[in-house]
Amino acid sequence: MxxxxxxxxxxxxxxxxxxxxxxxxxxxxxxxxxxxxxxxxxxxxxxxxxxxxxxxxxxxxxxxxxxxxxxxSFMGKPVISSLISLMLQVDLHDSDAANDLEDLYKQVVASEEVKVIVTFEKKSSGDKYGQVVDKYGVTWIFEGKK
The missing domain is CATH 3.10.180.10 (2,3-Dihydroxybiphenyl 1,2-Dioxygenase, domain 1)
Known part of the structure; x- marks a missing residue:
């Protein structure tokens, strides 16, 4: 496997x-x-x-x-579903990966072509979390884990 x-x-x-x-x-x-x-x-x-x-x-x-x-989709118009999200998760101890994730989040939000669901920021757990939905209905989760 x-x-x-x-x-x-x-x-x-x-x-x-x-x-x-x-x-x-x-x-x-x-x-x-x-x-x-x-x-x-x-x-x-x-x-x-x-x-x-x-x-x-x-x-x-x-x-x-x-x-x-x-x-x-060759089988007809695709159906938008909120059942599946894509998560980009990084280890916050890896400063390069953490910065890349932060930069990506800022770039995506600055485009004004996504809907921000949860602002990417530090949570009480010490982790960072944010969520946006793109124009195709795909939910993107940004997560930095300690």
Whole structure:
């Protein structure tokens, strides 16, 4: 089981646009995107007149070094759910990681393109915690643990 990874996988109506948003607002890196081939489009029964370059079969990006995969929803419009959140957790004893998390939170909030649910600040436990929801309904939790 040591070779097992759990990678968040997000589904969007337009992943190409979502990737632009996450690059601009969250500063994500290592962005990759693959459009479907004509054969794949045929196998998925997509309309022949669709612009394949606008569609995303698979994409990924990194945020604070963590991988997130994503793709277009080819099964219809994705449903927004508050049941799943993505947590970025760092050890507050690692000053570089703590600063990176703080900087990311400030960047995201400064964009004014997220809704702040909980301001990222020190709690009575000594840990730091904050929460935002992005324009796609994804909840991002920022946590610094002692």
């Amino acid at each position: 040591n070779n097992t990874k759990l990678i968040p996988y997000l589904t969007f109506e337009n992943t190409k646009s979502a990737l632009d948003y996450y690059q601009r607002v969250f500063g994500v890196t290592d962005v990759t995107r693959q459009a479907p081939t004509e054969k794949q489009a045929e196998e998925m029964s997509l309309n022949e007149d669709v612009n394949l370059d606008d569609l995303t079969l698979r994409a990924s990006f990194k945020i604070l070094g963590q991988e997130v995969d994503c793709a277009d």
